[in-house]
Amino acid sequence: MARETVGIGMLGTGFIGQFHHQGLRHVPAARAAACYGRDAARREAFATRNGYARAYDTIEGVCADPGVDLVIVSLPNELHLEAIETAARHGKGVACTKPLGRTGAEAAAALDSVTRAGVWHGYLENVVFGVEMVRMREIIDAGGIGRPVTFRAREAHSGPHAPHFWDRDTSGGGALLDMASHGAEAARYLFGKDVAVREAFAWGDTLVHGDRTTAEDNAIMIMRLEDGRAATIDVSWSSKGGLEGRFEVSGTGGRLISDMLSTPLRAFIERPAGYLGEKADTETGWVFPAPDETYSHGHDAMLSHMVEAFRTDTPPRETFHDGLEVNRILDAAYRSMRSGHWEQVHGAVA
Numbered sequence: 214m215a216r217e218t219v220g221i222g223m224l225g226t227g228f229i230g231q232f233h234h235q236g237l238r239h240v241p242a243a244r245a246a247a248c249y250g251r252d253a254a255r256r257e258a259f260a261t262r263n264g265y266a267r268a269y270d271t272i273e274g275v276c277a278d279p280g281v282d283l284v285i286v287s288l289p290n291e292l293h294l295e296a297i298e299t300a301a302r303h304g305k306g307v308a309c310t311k312p313l314g315r316t317g318a319e320a321a322a323a324l325d326s327v328t329r330a331g332v333w334h335g336y337l338e339n340v341v342f343g344v345e346m347v348r349m350r351e352i353i354d355a356g357g358i359g360r361p362v363t364f365r366a367r368e369a370h371s372g373p374h375a376p377h378f379w380d381r382d383t384s385g386g387g388a389l390l391d392m393a394s395h396g397a398e399a400a401r402y403l404f405g406k407d408v409a410v411r412e413a414f415a416w417g418d419t420l421v422h423g424d425r426t427t428a429e430d431n432a433i434m435i436m437r438l439e440d441g442r443a444a445t446i447d448v449s450w451s452s453k454g455g456l457e458g459r460f461e462v463s464g465t466g467g468r469l470i471s472d473m474l475s476t477p478l479r480a481f482i483e484r485p486a487g488y489l490g491e492k493a494d495t496e497t498g499w500v501f502p503a504p505d506e507t508y509s510h511g512h513d514a515m516l517s518h519m520v521e522a523f524r525t526d527t528p529p530r531e532t533f534h535d536g537l538e539v540n541r542i543l544d545a546a547y548r549s550m551r552s553g554h555w556e557q558v559h560g561a562v563a
């Protein structure tokens with residue numbers, strides 16, 4: 214029988230934790246039960262601002278809380294596996310932000326832990342829930358552009374906001390892992406997941422931020438499907454002028470193009486007027502204020518879908534199987550960066 218409410222355990226009260234919480238605004242079944250963040254002042258402020266009943270100083274505290282049904286992992290990459298294993302050990306459902314793991318091996322261990330515990334799992338990839346992306350898929354399904362043949366993504370900003378992204382040893386990678394995780398899943402979503410990704414070819418280098426990271430701050434990846442079709446994903450941590458998120462698919466009978474920066478609103482402002490949008494590089498002059506990022510970037514639709522799927526105990530559209538596939542594609546891309554050759558996506562699943 215479906216649950217009436219879902220107690221949310223929010224692990225991580227930073228940037229994406231707040232987006233995930235906001236994504237629950239229109240989900241009446243969601244109950245803010247418990248949260249965890251490392252910094253006490255931020256954690257308490259998050260709990261107070263968002264109405265969480267309890268704030269814990271450990272991951273274990275949230276996962277063991279009897280009021281928590283569904284754990285949402287909004288923590289740095291290096292803590293995803295630990296958080297998932299803790300949630301699974303306590304028999305809680307678990308949804309995790311991208312990337313599922315730092316490597317395919319970590320993502321496989323995450324999938325293994327939820328499978329062995331028999332708990333519900335969801336992969337939080339907001340891009341494939343974005344209103345424009347979903348419309349693109351509907352048009353493809355209706356035959357509007359014929360058979361999709363190639364896909365291209367450009368995802369970029371001027372660099373991450375928190376130190377954990379920059380330390381390759383703890384984060385697991387640079388701009389490729391951080392940003393192409395979105396593009397890889399968008400390509401799978403638009404091409405259709407019935408055709409597996411067979412191999413990847415990639416270039417990456419530290420072109421601008423050598424003083425902050427040893428990881429690649431710019432990268433280009435090509436992923437090729439079993440049937441020969443291909444997707445190009447071009448990412449950067451050194452692009453000025455706000456968040457870039459362009460996705461294009463070209464088919465035998467047309468093409469579809471979306472651009473996250475082409476907001477319906479353009480403004481020229483002489484004085485700062487507060488938050489304008491993610492990674493906006495300027496506060497004045499010609500700016501592009503995002504009217505409602507949580508909606509337009511897909512977090513609202515994603516969280517509604519996930520909570521409803523969990524409530525009714527049905528598999529969501531995106532699961533840890535998808536997160537694992539993305540990590541395997543990125544692993545192949547990193548191997549290719551080192552070898553200079555196409556590399557197989559080990560264990561590709563159709």
Ligand SMILES: NC(=O)c1ccc[n+]([C@@H]2O[C@H](COP(=O)([O-])OP(=O)(O)OC[C@H]3O[C@@H](n4cnc5c(N)ncnc54)[C@H](O)[C@@H]3O)[C@@H](O)[C@H]2O)c1
Pocket residue numbers: 224225226227228229230249250251252287288289290292310311312337338339375377391
């Ligand atoms: N669009 C998206 O889906 C999207 C966007 C941004 C980030 N993310 C993902 O979300 C995760 C968190 O990123 P963020 O931007 O929210 O980070 P953040 O630094 O803003 O927040 C991190 C949170 O984790 C907590 N934390 C616990 N242990 C920590 C540690 N050892 N080091 C740092 N923080 C620690 C912090 O207290 C904080 O609450 C990453 O895996 C990232 O890839 C996803």
